[in-house]
Amino acid sequence: MLQSTIGKGVNLGLRRALEDDSKVLIMGEDIGRLGGVFRVTDSLQKDFGEDRVIDTPLAESGIVGTAIGLAMRGYRPVCEIQFDGFVYPAFDQIVCQLAKMHNRSMGKIALPVVIRIPWGGGIGAVEHHSESPEAYFAHTAGLKVVACSNPNDAYWMIQQAIASDDPIIFFEPKRRYHEKGEISDDGELGGAFPLHKARVAREGTDCTVVAYGPMVRTCLDAATAAEADGRSLEVIDMRTLSPLDMEPVYDSVKRTGRLVIVHEAPSNVGLGAEIATRVMQECFYSLEAPVLRVTGYNTPYPQSRLEEEYLPDLDRVLDAVDRTFAY
Amino acid sequence: MVNGERARGTTKSGGTTRTAAKKPTPRKKATTDRSVANVADPAFVQLLTPDGERVEHPDYSVDFTDQEYRDLYRDLVIVRRLDTEGTTLQRQGQLGIWASLAGQEAAQIGSGRALAEQDMVFPTYREHGVLWTRDIDPIMPFGLFRGVDLGGWDAQKYRFQGYTIVIGAQTLHATGYAMGITKDGKVGTDDGEAVIAYFGDGAISQGDVNEAFIYAAAYDAPVVFFCQNNQYAISVPVHKQAKTPLFKRADGFGFPGVRVDGNDVLATYAVTKVAMDRARHGQGPGLIEAFTYRMGAHTTTDDPTRYRDKSEEEEWRLKDPVARMRGFLEKQQLADDDYFASIDAEAAEHALSLRERVLTLPEPKPSAIFDHVYPNGSPLLDAERAEFLAYQESFEGSGH
Ligand SMILES: Cc1ncc(C[n+]2csc(CCOP(=O)(O)OP(=O)(O)O)c2C)c(N)n1
Ligand SMILES: [Mg+2]
Numbered sequence: 001m002l003q004s005t006i007g008k009g010v011n012l013g014l015r016r017a018l019e020d021d022s023k024v025l026i027m028g029e030d031i032g033r034l035g036g037v038f039r040v041t042d043s044l045q046k047d048f049g050e051d052r053v054i055d056t057p058l059a060e061s062g063i064v065g066t067a068i069g070l071a072m073r074g075y076r077p078v079c080e081i082q083f084d085g086f087v088y089p090a091f092d093q094i095v096c097q098l099a100k101m102h103n104r105s106m107g108k109i110a111l112p113v114v115i116r117i118p119w120g121g122g123i124g125a126v127e128h129h130s131e132s133p134e135a136y137f138a139h140t141a142g143l144k145v146v147a148c149s150n151p152n153d154a155y156w157m158i159q160q161a162i163a164s165d166d167p168i169i170f171f172e173p174k175r176r177y178h179e180k181g182e183i184s185d186d187g188e189l190g191g192a193f194p195l196h197k198a199r200v201a202r203e204g205t206d207c208t209v210v211a212y213g214p215m216v217r218t219c220l221d222a223a224t225a226a227e228a229d230g231r232s233l234e235v236i237d238m239r240t241l242s243p244l245d246m247e248p249v250y251d252s253v254k255r256t257g258r259l260v261i262v263h264e265a266p267s268n269v270g271l272g273a274e275i276a277t278r279v280m281q282e283c284f285y286s287l288e289a290p291v292l293r294v295t296g297y298n299t300p301y302p303q304s305r306l307e308e309e310y311l312p313d314l315d316r317v318l319d320a321v322d323r324t325f326a327y
Numbered sequence: 328m329v330n331g332e333r334a335r336g337t338t339k340s341g342g343t344t345r346t347a348a349k350k351p352t353p354r355k356k357a358t359t360d361r362s363v364a365n366v367a368d369p370a371f372v373q374l375l376t377p378d379g380e381r382v383e384h385p386d387y388s389v390d391f392t393d394q395e396y397r398d399l400y401r402d403l404v405i406v407r408r409l410d411t412e413g414t415t416l417q418r419q420g421q422l423g424i425w426a427s428l429a430g431q432e433a434a435q436i437g438s439g440r441a442l443a444e445q446d447m448v449f450p451t452y453r454e455h456g457v458l459w460t461r462d463i464d465p466i467m468p469f470g471l472f473r474g475v476d477l478g479g480w481d482a483q484k485y486r487f488q489g490y491t492i493v494i495g496a497q498t499l500h501a502t503g504y505a506m507g508i509t510k511d512g513k514v515g516t517d518d519g520e521a522v523i524a525y526f527g528d529g530a531i532s533q534g535d536v537n538e539a540f541i542y543a544a545a546y547d548a549p550v551v552f553f554c555q556n557n558q559y560a561i562s563v564p565v566h567k568q569a570k571t572p573l574f575k576r577a578d579g580f581g582f583p584g585v586r587v588d589g590n591d592v593l594a595t596y597a598v599t600k601v602a603m604d605r606a607r608h609g610q611g612p613g614l615i616e617a618f619t620y621r622m623g624a625h626t627t628t629d630d631p632t633r634y635r636d637k638s639e640e641e642e643w644r645l646k647d648p649v650a651r652m653r654g655f656l657e658k659q660q661l662a663d664d665d666y667f668a669s670i671d672a673e674a675a676e677h678a679l680s681l682r683e684r685v686l687t688l689p690e691p692k693p694s695a696i697f698d699h700v701y702p703n704g705s706p707l708l709d710a711e712r713a714e715f716l717a718y719q720e721s722f723e724g725s726g727h
Binding site: 009029030032033034035037055057058059061062083086088089124125126127128268296297299300302303305306309312316319 | 423424452470472473474475476477492493494507529530532533534535560561562563567568628629633634690691693695696697700705707708711715718721
């Protein structure tokens with residue numbers, strides 16, 4: 001057991017992956033000497049050398065495109081995109097190339113590339129530094145998409161993602177990087193909670209609340225507040241956004257009859273829509289109320305002085321929970 | 328007044344067959360010297376030494392009146408002082424972030440003052456000095472950095488487009504804008520229009536910037552690419568991403584490139600004037616590499632002690648662009664101590680006024696989130712805005 005943070009959890013996971021497999025490479029802008037703008041790769045270049053922890057030129061299409069080539073050559077690159085809003089120059093390489101290569105090669109090529117993206121809002125940043133683009137990637141067949149929400153997951157999930165032969169978009173909740181928690185770092189990778197499984201983060205009986213990444217903390221806080229009002233919320237951390245692991249959600253909704261889905265990304269054609277549809281199909285007779293979503297608005301991320309209004313918070317989650325009880 | 332010609336004779340001045348098939352010369356292996364991108368080159372244009380000594384260059388010169396020289400110095404001092412205020416405001420929690428121009432004053436003032444009124448600027452997030460030369464109230468970008476607005480100024484009125492944070496994107500916009508100028512027939516005369524696109528030594532690695540070069544060359548677009556090589560892209564020194572002096576890239580794209588001492592306001596003025604005049608006369612694009620130094624952190628969130636030595640900063644401090652111009656004025660006896668004191672006082676006044684006004688920038692009203700998403704509106708957003716307002720009202724008086 002180790003007291004740590006989410007940022008440090010990723011760092012330790014990367015370190016262990018570099019130690020365990022000489023084919024693992026880390027690449028991205030400012031990740032070397034600086035240790036990344038969030039210090040997630042702190043000291044890795046010092047300890048593993050410039051050949052394995054690579055400061056790339058300032059070109060995201062280049063980062064992902066060359067990672068693809070390195071993977072074709074037998075390496076396992078882990079790319080860092082400095083901020084969510086800067087992944088788009090690499091969009092072709094991710095969506096057209098990385099995602100489809102296995103299919104296009106009729107199974108002959110696998111690309112074990114991980115793309116880490118510090119993601120989401122809440123840090124008071126200027127434009128393009130607070131985005132939630134997960135739906136673009138979850139919409140793309142051939143990519144897997146995961147999001148960690150606590151230090152232990154950060155540590156294990158990054159290693160599992162690197163060990164996977166699938167291309168994986170790995171979202172890290174940047175505003176939670178400093179959030180503390182325990183890492184159980186003594187086990188083997190094979191014994192860790194599976195990468196593509198959702199998990200009940202808090203058990204409850206009255207209403208199911210589904211979240212992932214930075215919103216898990218918000219929803220756990222909402223559950224604590226709801227408890228004071230005598231209401232028991234079950235919080236599920238989705239962890240894997242593509243493929244979705246719906247069983248724990250079905251299971252929960254069949255017990256609670258109510259579901260609120262929370263994410264920072266806009267609602268329109270977002271993960272919430274997909275989750276709601278599946279629940280509607282699978283749990284129709286259990287539902288006591290329509291499935292509700294609490295999300296960012298369908299606007300560009302606003303100026304920082306308005307981000308608290310934009311982002312789902314405890315009050316908005318509880319308001320939605322109240323509304324499901326009004327039916 | 329400026330006269331000058333392109334520094335290197337790689338391109339015909341007539342502009343008809345500028346990219347005519349040149350035999351590809353085999354690429355010489357770059358030396359393994361990691362500082363190769365920094366080596367001095369004969370094309371490095373300098374008119375003022377670090378000591379403020381006026382020197383001549385065969386292709387470029389300036390001919391300013393005494394007052395014009397003093398005005399350039401005044402610009403340099405004021406933009407540095409305003410920039411310091413930006414950093415201070417951020418440190419005091421009054422801005423979310425600030426991107427300092429310290430060290431790059433001469434690159435920005437020289438190039439900015441060389442523009443004609445009708446020219447259009449496409450800046451990055453650091454061009455506060457260029458903004459000043461457009462006679463724009465320096466408070467204009469502070470709403471963006473304070474987080475109360477999104478920038479959103481009237482680019483046509485100021486001939487100065489919005490700050491662009493996504494690295495390199497604006498170089499393509501500049502090129503397209505310049506292509507529009509050509510289509511409108513607004514090139515080929517002294518009052519023709521031209522465009523200047525600012526970007527950094529890191530940005531030049533981006534696909535967008537390289538595509539901008541391709542488009543500008545293909546369409547003879549009246550655009551000047553002004554690369555401020557401040558030696559760093561955040562923590563990454565230029566020699567890690569470039570194995571050739573940046574200005575030489577222009578050659579391969581088929582337009583002239585020149586490297587200028589970016590800490591010499593006279594030289595940056597001279598090369599920019601020539602390149603912009605070429606562009607406005609229909610002779611196509613140009614690349615200027617202003618060789619300079621980012622004296623401070625990348626932004627207020629950065630800590631340069633993690634990746635560079637103090638001694639390097641000290642070395643560059645000897646080439647300070649503001650001190651250099653002061654040295655020139657002193658040597659030429661164009662200004663005395665009273666003058667310098669009066670400029671410092673004026674700069675302090677500007678900074679004070681800026682500070683007061685930044686502190687009272689209006690806070691946005693929450694429903695501004697829904698403003699300006701579509702020119703033609705959206706029923707989805709109309710509904711969302713109404714819901715949002717109702718939700719907000721539900722808190723009124725409820726103790727929240
Ligand atoms: C597409 C994109 N990728 C990454 C970033 C993050 N970032 C902001 S500034 C910067 C370095 C820019 O360096 P340079 O072009 O030399 O300009 P300078 O900041 O030195 O003026 C980086 C990587 C960004 N803004 N946009
Ligand atoms: Mg730079």
